[in-house]
Amino acid sequence: MPHTQFVARPEHGVAWITGASSGIGYALALALAETGWRVAATARSADALAALSEAAQDLPGEIVAYPGDVVDTSIMAQHCHSIETDMGAIALLVANAGIYLPQDGLDAHVDAFRKSFDVNLMGTVNVLLPAIDAMRSRSRGQIAIVSSVAGYRGLPTSAAYGASKAGLINMAESLKFDLDRAGIRIQLVSPGFVDTPATQSNPFPMPHLITREEAAQEILKGLGHPTKFEIAFPKAFVRQLRALRLLPYRAYFALVARSTGWNKKQPARVKRKRPAKEPA
Numbered sequence: 001m002p003h004t005q006f007v008a009r010p011e012h013g014v015a016w017i018t019g020a021s022s023g024i025g026y027a028l029a030l031a032l033a034e035t036g037w038r039v040a041a042t043a044r045s046a047d048a049l050a051a052l053s054e055a056a057q058d059l060p061g062e063i064v065a066y067p068g069d070v071v072d073t074s075i076m077a078q079h080c081h082s083i084e085t086d087m088g089a090i091a092l093l094v095a096n097a098g099i100y101l102p103q104d105g106l107d108a109h110v111d112a113f114r115k116s117f118d119v120n121l122m123g124t125v126n127v128l129l130p131a132i133d134a135m136r137s138r139s140r141g142q143i144a145i146v147s148s149v150a151g152y153r154g155l156p157t158s159a160a161y162g163a164s165k166a167g168l169i170n171m172a173e174s175l176k177f178d179l180d181r182a183g184i185r186i187q188l189v190s191p192g193f194v195d196t197p198a199t200q201s202n203p204f205p206m207p208h209l210i211t212r213e214e215a216a217q218e219i220l221k222g223l224g225h226p227t228k229f230e231i232a233f234p235k236a237f238v239r240q241l242r243a244l245r246l247l248p249y250r251a252y253f254a255l256v257a258r259s260t261g262w263n264k265k266q267p268a269r270v271k272r273k274r275p276a277k278e279p280a
Contacts, residue, residue, distance in 0.1 A: 018043070020049065038064070041064065042067065097123050103161075117160075120167075156256070168188075192233060215233070
């Protein structure tokens with residue numbers, strides 16, 4: 001079997017998943033432990049990770065907490081080394097940590113863009129590179145980068161989030177050329193709307209909304225497929241969005257504005273700053 005078709009299994013080593021304290025990451029960590037994986041779980045909240053580890057106590061595998069912020073390059077490198085030393089070789093990495101900060105283009109905030117790129121893009125890089133170094137020494141490993149169908153084309157409120165996810169799509173595609181030669185398999189995960197605290201703030205209808213447990217099962221199934229590059233779901237919604245990518249801009253903008261109700265949305269009033277008082 002070619003190395004680029006490698007499917008990581010519990011007997012090959014450890015699974016490392018980031019963004020594991022809630023949402024898809026939480027459900028996926030439990031699903032991996034249920035199938036016998038020893039899981040190294042990373043998130044900012046040590047308390048949430050402790051609760052996650054406790055929830056897995058009766059499962060065939062186990063979940064070990066490695067708390068930390070993915071934006072911290074040195075801590076992620078240290079975690080990678082510690083996992084390999086204390087738990088065993090990292091056979092599977094799921095770079096899942098991410099945030100969604102909706103932005104109104106008429107009232108956007110530079111800090112929201114910066115934080116989105118730091119967490120979603122650079123946070124992925126911070127776990128990806130040390131894991132690649134470890135896997136490269138064994139000429140074997142499997143990596144999944146969690147992006148989003150929001151990275152396919154621009155959507156309302158997603159100027160920061162969608163741009164970061166589009167970057168992850170490009171990153172995974174680009175890295176595949178080099179990682180294939182090293183025996184490391186890379187995949188791209190593109191979920192649609194998943195019922196998590198992040199999506200509950202969306203001010204528009206979310207078609208084909210699924211639970212985090214359903215999302216975790218889709219990812220598990222995709223990770224076990226020997227040739228699949230993109231794990232995209234739910235399928236009906238993904239087909240619709242892929243078709244939208246083929247539309248010319250004029251038709252695309254009109255269709256999305258109408259289907260999301262953005263064509264009826266009134267622009268927010270401009271908050272005019274009062275002129276500064278002249279010094280006495």
